[in-house]
Amino acid sequence: MSIYLDNAATTPLDPEVFEVMEPYLKDQFGNPSSTHAHGRQAKSAIEFSRKEIAELLNCSTSEIFFTSGGTEGSNTILRGAVATFDIRNIITSPTEHHAVLHTIEDLANDRKLNVTYLDVDDQGHISFHQLEELLKDISGTLVSIMHANNEIGTLTNVERMGEICKEYEAVFHSDAVQAVAHYRHDLSKLKIDGMVASAHKFHGPKGTGFMYINKGCRIKPFIQGGPQEREMRAGTENVAGIAGLAKAMDIAYHDMEKDSAYILGLKNRMVEKLKSSITGVRFSGDLKDGLYTVLNISLPASEAGDMVLFNLDLAGISASGGSACSAGATTSSHVMEAIRSDPQRTTVRFSFSKFNTEVEIDSAAEQLAILYSTN
């Protein structure tokens, strides 16, 4: 038995996406910068993909830049904004992904910037009031707040964030890696300056993503070299990856209502099963209005706790204890600490995709209950 419930770490490639990628890994191997037929073929695949993504997000093709994924995208936007504008202050949250937190720490050390971490409540929500109060008193500010948290699934209202940042003339970056292609983003309305996405979180290939950079927010590039991506991201493009990314977005947008309802059904099923089988089980984050793909389970302190991920793995169930980089770790993650989760309790993150089934959910819930009952 093999049950994959770690879709926030990465999702399986959709076979339809692989079909679209395959030719660019075989016969259509040209370098998009070459001016001959092979090159032009590759170039047109990239530009077709860019057009498709821009249409889905309701932005201009000139605002989409392909990258190797979320980490590179956030590095580019955060470092680019600091290098371009007179940024003296950064406001972020303690529950951001390390791609953002570590980049900000590095920038702050290098450039002597003032960093403020917003308070979060016990579900991981930031306070808009606190953000406004801070922005009233300072200028030259870069705000970085994620759309959907990868560990606890808490969502931030990026529309409201954008309005506030605009009002106080702050640059607004959002790590939307867990939200893009799970929710619709209308970038003609959202007042976001920079947003990043990663294909492997929605059944596309790993090592491919994009950043949206608003045309009013021209920043210096992070990676220097050739003229690719209109000099915003040097290096020969990952043509197959980009074609796969666009196809994965296209499928996700086409099936979004159907798939999101189905996945939410799986999540709710898991919640009900665990509530009825494990005494004292709790759920971290915003269970009611959080990301429908993520369920963060908080289990009562017990001897079974330390070994729970290991034992699930032995039973053929892949889950996580937090973000991918800290999977398997027994210490609680920075996100769990930020929401003041009881460190004695054990955290298991199950995350779901359209490829999961109710049978898998039932088996995983049953297995978790067995691990706890035999303690």
Ligand code: PLP
């Ligand atoms: N941001 C969030 C919220 C994530 O969940 C991840 C991946 O785990 C990343 C950034 C990093 O993205 P990538 O793997 O594409 O670099």
